[in-house]
Amino acid sequence: MLLRRRKGGGGGSGTEGRLSPPPGRWRGGRGGDGNPSPGSMATPRRSLEEVRDLVGGSHSISDLSQKLQFYDQWAPRYDQDVDVLEYGAPRLAVGHLAAAWSSPPEEALILDVACGTGLVAAELRRRGFCQIHGVDGSAGMLERARQRGLYQWLNLCTLGQESLPVPSDRYDAVIIVGALSEGQVPCSALPELLRVTKPGGLVCLTTRANTSNLRYKADLEEALETLARAGRWERVSERTVERWERATAPEEEQPGPGGQGRGVDGFIPGVIFLYRKSPAPRTVP
Numbered sequence: 001m002l003l004r005r006r007k008g009g010g011g012g013s014g015t016e017g018r019l020s021p022p023p024g025r026w027r028g029g030r031g032g033d034g035n036p037s038p039g040s041m042a043t044p045r046r047s048l049e050e051v052r053d054l055v056g057g058s059h060s061i062s063d064l065s066q067k068l069q070f071y072d073q074w075a076p077r078y079d080q081d082v083d084v085l086e087y088g089a090p091r092l093a094v095g096h097l098a099a100a101w102s103s104p105p106e107e108a109l110i111l112d113v114a115c116g117t118g119l120v121a122a123e124l125r126r127r128g129f130c131q132i133h134g135v136d137g138s139a140g141m142l143e144r145a146r147q148r149g150l151y152q153w154l155n156l157c158t159l160g161q162e163s164l165p166v167p168s169d170r171y172d173a174v175i176i177v178g179a180l181s182e183g184q185v186p187c188s189a190l191p192e193l194l195r196v197t198k199p200g201g202l203v204c205l206t207t208r209a210n211t212s213n214l215r216y217k218a219d220l221e222e223a224l225e226t227l228a229r230a231g232r233w234e235r236v237s238e239r240t241v242e243r244w245e246r247a248t249a250p251e252e253e254q255p256g257p258g259g260q261g262r263g264v265d266g267f268i269p270g271v272i273f274l275y276r277k278s279p280a281p282r283t284v285p
């Protein structure tokens, strides 16, 4: 497996020193693959209130390099904390992708963009996908993904600042979960996701649909549509999920203009988009 560091610059993450050494022993906790979660060792589980404070605070970080530094530090406890938040996005997105899959999953090569600690890979494996590559902008998160042992290839890459370090038309499917929001992966990165997808391949994307993310979501929908109008891909499906993850603040559950973005039972909504890359780009008159 490769786990390359960025060659300098590029958003302030990925220096040699930020790849932490693997821990010596497991001290409890379970990852999404049923194995001990690399980040859940001996650290007491945080309360919902503590996790809300931490994650809610991170939503206000709009500078990408600061955000990636936040992830570097959060990596050891990410799996445990998102479990407290009942973060369902990896399971929901992979379920959505798998439902549209018509060939044997073990033959498919998947790229997990902004793979984090590997929760999406764990869900992919549960569904029979076993050829999985990943990229992320945080060396700390990537190191956790490496320890999970489900990826054949991992690489440090900051979307929006650099190209994906892979050839065009390579993957049967590209998936990006939990990273399309303000201060993370910009909508301008969509063509890059499309570039590395095989013609006829699928791109699965998620974003939060709660009030504080409505502006980004609108920009994302516009960017998705622009590519569809240009004949680069076509929409296969879109699914809104009411219980995406627990709200990090009461105002997160409140509806925005027109009642959009309302949460239920303390959860915020999210949305999954699925697109199919066109066989060949059409020329627009």
Ligand SMILES: C[S@@+](CC[C@H](N)C(=O)[O-])C[C@H]1O[C@@H](n2cnc3c(N)ncnc32)[C@H](O)[C@@H]1O
Binding pocket: 064, 068, 071, 089, 090, 113, 114, 115, 116, 117, 118, 119, 120, 135, 136, 137, 138, 141, 157, 158, 159, 160, 176, 177, 178, 179, 183, 184, 185, 186
């Ligand atoms: C909320 S986590 C989601 C991780 C994983 N996909 C999941 O669902 O558990 C967001 C991930 O996106 C990564 N990320 C944020 N902005 C990024 C960017 N511009 N380029 C690459 N990775 C980015 C972070 O480092 C972090 O690992």
